[in-house]
């Protein structure tokens with residue numbers, strides 16, 4: 300953190316002096332429209348009261364169609380400043396998952412260790428990160444930083460990854476950069492103009508150097524690919540590929556960043572090799588201020604479903620109490636930006652749970668619900684009758700039978716009455732800051748309940764439509780075991796019991812010998828998938844859905860990449876044109892915020 304702050308200060312100082320030098324020679328007057336004039340004209344055109352506008356999203360004023368590339372440059376510079384301003388009151392969730400790489404003769408670069416960072420980023424003036432992870436995890440982080448500081452003078456800065464959402468937060472302009480038009484190119488459905496961006500000489504440290512893609516209607520930057528340069532003496536900037544999505548009208552919102560370093564060609568001495576995915580979501584979350592926390596007390600979370608003339612029996616009271624706890628937890632995790640709202644993906648999970656229930660004649664007093672945790676680490680847990688599974692785990696599961704297997708463990712807990720978390724029916728226990736979620740909530744069972752749930756889960760599976768496909772589950776568990784020692788961060792759970800501990804898989808071990816031996820040379824044997832292959836999160840409203848990707852033929856063992864981080868290549872579409880309707884229109888957002896206040 301300290302190094303990073305030093306870099307920023309240095310860059311700011313340099314840019315201020317550069318601006319002073321160039322103040323006299325303003326931009327050529329031949330370039331209409333003057334960006335500043337348009338920008339200042341905007342608020343008066345909108346004429347909305349300042350208070351309401353704080354929550355509503357200001358739509359960019361339609362720009363006159365540019366006739367020269369110079370005008371295009373002016374427009375995207377102006378739109379970038381508009382984006383920085385629009386996001387300045389947002390505090391999205393930022394997750395970075397990083398895998399260190401080592402060379403494997405057969406598989407190429409494979410993970411040798413991994414690291415995980417999760418926090419809320421304040422996109423206002425001072426970029427700040429509030430960490431969800433506990434103190435012990437932070438000390439892991441500082442050990443990591445310290446270790447690299449000594450060895451290579453290179454640091455993984457979680458803040459550094461999230462910083463890559465913009466090319467240049469403070470000085471993205473013609474005084475600090477040269478822009479050269481390269482060509483036109485389609486990214487997904489969106490036609491883009493491609494520009495090479497180079498910092499002007501003596502424009503300071505840490506300037507963006509690379510390429511940007513600008514969509515050709517609103518002239519917003521949709522992708523940045525490059526690095527920052529020059530690096531300070533005792534730090535280094537990583538290469539990044541940063542993608543934005545058109546989730547609200549008029550704006551393309553930073554969503555995914557892929558970073559990679561390392562060279563595995565012969566003769567190269569690796570100082571550093573890793574790949575990392577940074578995901579940003581929860582833009583539409585409320586800021587977790589103290590006032591907000593108080594509004595989260597729930598009094599009437601339970602609808603009374605008992606017959607009107609009857610009093611609740613002790614057992615009924617117990618069940619209602621548990622449902623209250625369950626509702627509280629689900630709502631709190633959603634408002635903290637950790638749980639996707641109920642959606643399409645839940646219906647798929649629900650179908651699998653129903654298949655298990657029906658074939659096992661399970662008849663519960665309340666239906667089992669499913670929800671998706673938005674984070675990457677592989678985990679499941681249940682609270683009351685709600686089964687929660689992480690996005691990362693859904694991503695890496697090779698087939699429906701494996702999904703059924705991980706869900707069956709939680710269903711078994713529910714069937715066996717291993718109910719945890721009834722203490723959360725007390726609403727004071729929901730009053731904590733979003734960053735305190737992992738310290739305040741937890742759903743870990745004792746080892747005896749874990750063993751019993753695994754035993755019951757295997758019974759459920761053997762009676763289910765998945766009974767003939769348990770070989771695939773066995774293969775998945777073998778693949779997980781093979782990588783478990785290197786992927787401790789991916790296997791560190793934050794709310795539920797881990798699938799593996801100290802490098803050994805301990806979930807559903809009765810099935811781990813099932814099926815054929817793991818064989819990388821068999822190209823048709825897919826035991827586990829890379830991360831990010833199945834679930835798509837809308838970074839604005841956190842909705843989760845299945846990725847619609849056509850299967851790609853695997854041509855070598857290196858294509859399998861089980862549990863691995865890969866580059867992002869989202870199919871870009873314009874707002875309102877895709878099959879999946881993105882976030883609510885700003886008019887609705889304005890109306891909601893108006894009635895809510």
Ligand SMILES: [Zn+2]
Nearest residue numbers: 744749752796
């Ligand atoms: Zn369990």
